[in-house]
Amino acid sequence: MKKVPLDPIAPAPAGFDLDQLHRTNGAIDVITYDSKTVGTKRHALVYTPPGFSKDNSYPVLYLLHGIGGDEYEWFNHGRPQAILDNLHANKQIAECIVVFPNGRAMVNDRAEGDLFAPDKIAAFTTFEQDLLHDLIPYIETRYPVLTDRENRAIAGLSMGGGQSLNIGLRHLERFAWVGAFSPAPNTLAPAELIPHVDEASERIKLLWLSCGKADDLYYVSERTLAFLVERHVPHLWLEESGGHDWTVWKSGLYQFAQRIFQ
Ligand code: FER
Numbered sequence: 276m277k278k279v280p281l282d283p284i285a286p287a288p289a290g291f292d293l294d295q296l297h298r299t300n301g302a303i304d305v306i307t308y309d310s311k312t313v314g315t316k317r318h319a320l321v322y323t324p325p326g327f328s329k330d331n332s333y334p335v336l337y338l339l340h341g342i343g344g345d346e347y348e349w350f351n352h353g354r355p356q357a358i359l360d361n362l363h364a365n366k367q368i369a370e371c372i373v374v375f376p377n378g379r380a381m382v383n384d385r386a387e388g389d390l391f392a393p394d395k396i397a398a399f400t401t402f403e404q405d406l407l408h409d410l411i412p413y414i415e416t417r418y419p420v421l422t423d424r425e426n427r428a429i430a431g432l433s434m435g436g437g438q439s440l441n442i443g444l445r446h447l448e449r450f451a452w453v454g455a456f457s458p459a460p461n462t463l464a465p466a467e468l469i470p471h472v473d474e475a476s477e478r479i480k481l482l483w484l485s486c487g488k489a490d491d492l493y494y495v496s497e498r499t500l501a502f503l504v505e506r507h508v509p510h511l512w513l514e515e516s517g518g519h520d521w522t523v524w525k526s527g528l529y530q531f532a533q534r535i536f537q
Contacts, residue, residue, distance in 0.1 A: 299325035308413035312405040320375040334426035339435025346377040369536035380405040430454030437461035454483035456527030465502030482510040487517035
């Protein structure tokens, strides 16, 4: 059994999410890929780090949005470009590519209408197939990336946190780093999420869980955490002071991004 990392979690410093003057910054691509799963062309955003070069090979973080969002949600609300650029400038993060998919894998994947309609909720489950069989292969043929499990991470907020836990822990042959910020009720029950405790404990490099104490969905994290503690599954837990909000999710990205691909 690996030891739980006794890692002091220092809060993000002021300005961590603000544009600062750097010699080089990351860049954003908007990509379009064929989804055999959905039968449409789908879109994602891709952040390449400062100094990005096709001559290097990079690990990849897949960073997922919530029920109210789409592939732009992190950019609209979470300032990921500033957070990542600042982490790179301070050498607090491994050089990596970050992909922002659309996790609602259906023909109309916009965040419109009744977001809780059964077909829209089901599309967040369908996304597992789109990610594994359509998006990841696209990224791995178009970008210079490392393709072993230790160089692939998945994390997300709320609905995307649930997806990250469900998909990441079911596919430890693909993901060694899994993070959930305020995971939603789409998160599988703990015994389904981690049916093979010893194997998961052995293979996971980082299992990150964080949630605001005032979040109505706190119970999802609480039940997941209770299982991790009881069954001695190595993990990092951060209880935040906020609710179901961007302060928590930006902090989650800041913390998780520093601890992956190490
Ligand atoms: C639910 C409440 C919230 C739920 C999902 C959410 C699937 C998602 C919230 C978010 O993504 O912000 O009952 O059920």
